[in-house]
Amino acid sequence: MKRSIALLIFLLSFVTAFAQQPQAVEMADALRSSGKIYVVIATIVIIFIGLAIYLFTIDRRLKKIEKEK
């Protein structure tokens, strides 16, 4: 009986454990609130549109050559 009570009290000792602190995870809220996120988006959109145009021009040149043959 004494052992069971002792076991129960020791098991309840978890209430004092606080290894992980709730911390704020920094995100890019500053970029978003200042609207600068749109600069990031504009950059990658421009890069990608450039690559897409490149692929389309290759496609068109190939179509022309294939039509001649």
Place this chain on the structure above:
Amino acid sequence: MKFIYQTWWKVLAVVIILYTLIAGFLLGVPVMPILHETIRNTYFHVPMWIAMFTVFTISVFYSIKYLQTGKEEYDLIAVESTNTGIFFFVLGLITGMMWAKYTWGEFWSNDPKQNSAAIAFLLYCAYAVLRNSIDEEQKRAKISAIYNIFAFPIMIVLIMVLPRMTDSLHPGNGGNPAFGRLDMDNRMRIVLYPAFIAWSLIAVWIATLRYRIRLIENKRNSIN
């Protein structure tokens, strides 16, 4: 094969990727320690691998068809799909290394996933070296088709199976959640799944462009 000459799916792929570029940065994401905003890398790093798998699958499919029929076009599809796949493989490795630097601490931590992916990469580079070493077309096509049929399942096992059986830092392996219930939500899924499709289509597009160039070169070099 008319599909490869059509334009609609190419425009669709470009539009969907533009959507993922914009929505990927404007929509909200789960807030996770260590990852912070890099979780948005998921929209770009993972589709590189999906595109690679798509194009390697097409390649092994046409390798098998070449062995069945002997049609030279099938061998050309196989080799150009593999070349495109190798390109996306490199992109996946490099983007992964960069992401690892800022989350795991090093560009290369000898993580099982990284090592296995590097080995699979060497496997496919060996395919390219093998093709270069044989001059005669039919022999080259047959031998590289057989090699491709072996390389594909080995690559799948190396990248998808082996890392899951051991300790790994990579999501989805070694006991880590695979961007499931704990660290992905529907706000990410509506960008991620279209990105899978769109980047796969872009990879197929690049492979078809290379294949069409090969066809013209082939016709120009043939005697009849």
